Amino acid sequence: MNALPERIAQQRALAATLGDGWLEGPSCEPYATDAALIGGVALGVARPASTADTSALARVAVAHRVALVAQGARTGLVGAAVPDRSGTQCVVSFDRMRAIRAFDPANRSITVEAGVRLSDLNRVAAEAGLCLPIDLGSDPAAGGLVGANAGGSRLIKYGDVRRNVLGVEVVLADAAGTVIDALAPLRKRNAGFDVTQCFIGANGANGLVTAVSFALAPLERSSCAAFVAFASYDAALAGLLAFERAFGEMLSAFEFMSAAAVDCVAAAFPAVRVPFAAGDAACYALVEIATGMPGLDALLEERALATLDALANERVVLDAACAPAERFWRIRDALPAAVAQGGVPLSFDVSFPRGALAAFITDAEQWIAAAHPSLSCHAFGHFGDGGCHLVVSIPHAIAQRYGPLQQVALRGALYDRVVRAGGCFSAEHGVGPVNVAYYRKLVPAESRQLAAAVQHAIDPLGLIGRVRY
Numbered sequence: 001m002n003a004l005p006e007r008i009a010q011q012r013a014l015a016a017t018l019g020d021g022w023l024e025g026p027s028c029e030p031y032a033t034d035a036a037l038i039g040g041v042a043l044g045v046a047r048p049a050s051t052a053d054t055s056a057l058a059r060v061a062v063a064h065r066v067a068l069v070a071q072g073a074r075t076g077l078v079g080a081a082v083p084d085r086s087g088t089q090c091v092v093s094f095d096r097m098r099a100i101r102a103f104d105p106a107n108r109s110i111t112v113e114a115g116v117r118l119s120d121l122n123r124v125a126a127e128a129g130l131c132l133p134i135d136l137g138s139d140p141a142a143g144g145l146v147g148a149n150a151g152g153s154r155l156i157k158y159g160d161v162r163r164n165v166l167g168v169e170v171v172l173a174d175a176a177g178t179v180i181d182a183l184a185p186l187r188k189r190n191a192g193f194d195v196t197q198c199f200i201g202a203n204g205a206n207g208l209v210t211a212v213s214f215a216l217a218p219l220e221r222s223s224c225a226a227f228v229a230f231a232s233y234d235a236a237l238a239g240l241l242a243f244e245r246a247f248g249e250m251l252s253a254f255e256f257m258s259a260a261a262v263d264c265v266a267a268a269f270p271a272v273r274v275p276f277a278a279g280d281a282a283c284y285a286l287v288e289i290a291t292g293m294p295g296l297d298a299l300l301e302e303r304a305l306a307t308l309d310a311l312a313n314e315r316v317v318l319d320a321a322c323a324p325a326e327r328f329w330r331i332r333d334a335l336p337a338a339v340a341q342g343g344v345p346l347s348f349d350v351s352f353p354r355g356a357l358a359a360f361i362t363d364a365e366q367w368i369a370a371a372h373p374s375l376s377c378h379a380f381g382h383f384g385d386g387g388c389h390l391v392v393s394i395p396h397a398i399a400q401r402y403g404p405l406q407q408v409a410l411r412g413a414l415y416d417r418v419v420r421a422g423g424c425f426s427a428e429h430g431v432g433p434v435n436v437a438y439y440r441k442l443v444p445a446e447s448r449q450l451a452a453a454v455q456h457a458i459d460p461l462g463l464i465g466r467v468r469y
């Protein structure tokens with residue numbers, strides 16, 4: 001069959017299976033682009049309303065060899081949840097699967113369908129003083145959290161999504177549309193190979209996640225926050241270690257921002273007040289301490305001030321302010337938009353052993369200044385877990401000098417520096433069409449071959465996801 005009749009036959013079969021859960025033509029457009037404005041054209045959008053619908057969809061996809069791209073809330077940043085430009089890939093959106101299947105405060109767990117948004121899940125959990133402690137600047141869906149294995153600002157205390165998943169229900173792309181039920185909300189399940197791990201952080205490959213059981217944490221009841229200026233990134237690391245010594249597992253965030261990035265916020269959003277200007281600061285950190293035990297605000301602040309005093313006496317800290325955390329999060333949350341106003345942003349999401357982070361950022365800033373003097377470099381992110389969002393900003397006036405080829409060259413050269421410093425080219429955003437070439441270049445062949453073998457065993461026709469490992 002040639003391409004057009006084949007596509008029409010696929011669309012007819014999917015429409016017959018999904019009924020009003022099938023979209024074609026212009027109504028697919030909202031599903032075709034993600035938060036990074038990466039997108040394509042869909043064969044159509046399947047919107048199953050249940051696990052049974054998803055299984056039926058998988059059976060038809062296998063029979064008609066339709067490629068499927070699972071999609072949550074499209075807040076992903078690597079193009080993994082949207083179709084390519086061929087018009088042959090079917091988006092599977094879980095936006096109709098929004099049921100809370102079970103909420104068990106005694107077990108501190110919640111089981112939700114793949115389309116449930118993090119904010120909705122947390123509204124339910126909060127009724128029993130609980131939360132899913134994944135803290136992002138976006139509002140993803142449960143399936144997308146699992147697919148991307150999101151990290152976020154409180155990873156230092158609570159870990160990534162992987163650490164908070166108790167179970168998943170998954171539909172496979174085989175002739176039977178097999179449903180894997182590994183959903184039981186058990187904290188201990190050491191009964192052989194853990195199949196859930198085949199789907200967490202798989203970037204949409206291997207299977208369609210239809211439901212997830214998450215472990216919940218007690219809501220934080222006491223907290224304190226500081227905004228701290230450091231003379232160097234090495235000093236920021238010394239500050240991080242001092243706060244960990246003082247507060248142990250109560251340190252819930254240590255977000256750093258280069259002085260240049262904070263200057264961008266001050267210039268772009270004057271209403272977002274930066275508490276002080278420390279002329280000699282190389283970087284700042286938002287430090288948050290929090291615990292589920294109520295009534296400790298004053299004690300935490302007293303200890304934080306004592307820690308900051310000691311660091312100031314050692315000349316590690318240049319200046320600091322304590323205030324309710326929301327005030328400082330406004331600065332942190334404004335960073336990506338503020339930096340983007342200065343030019344075309346080339347974004348990097350990289351990670352290092354914490355001890356190597358300071359040297360890498362200094363090296364990257366110096367290299368950009370020397371090799372690309374017209375560009376500016378802004379670093380910020382999750383210092384506490386070794387994560388760094390580096391944005392190289394290309395001024396609009398010279399953007400034509402930095403076309404796709406130049407951008408690829410710059411990106412490749414920077415990733416080489418990341419690897420030399422012992423880091424990873426994808427800290428938390430995952431792998432998608434945007435960076436799969438670097439996956440192939442930078443991940444050792446033995447690891448890639450094993451990933452490919454697993455993918456082939458689970459999805460032998462290669463129908464699911466944008467990434468072939």
Ligand SMILES: Cc1cc2nc3c(=O)[nH]c(=O)nc-3n(C[C@H](O)[C@H](O)[C@H](O)COP(=O)(O)OP(=O)(O)OC[C@H]3O[C@@H](n4cnc5c(N)ncnc54)[C@H](O)[C@@H]3O)c2cc1C
Binds near residue numbers: 035076081142
């Ligand atoms: C402003 C902003 C701030 C962000 N901050 C952070 C941050 O701090 N840390 C971080 O880690 N990320 C961050 N992100 C990225 C993003 O929010 C996360 O990757 C999130 O987990 C994506 O969820 P989603 O529901 O939007 O998924 P989508 O973007 O729709 O999909 C993400 C991946 O999951 C797969 N997928 C989706 N649903 C399913 C399913 N049901 N079954 C199988 N696979 C599925 C997709 O195919 C894709 O590979 C941020 C994004 C934005 C826009």
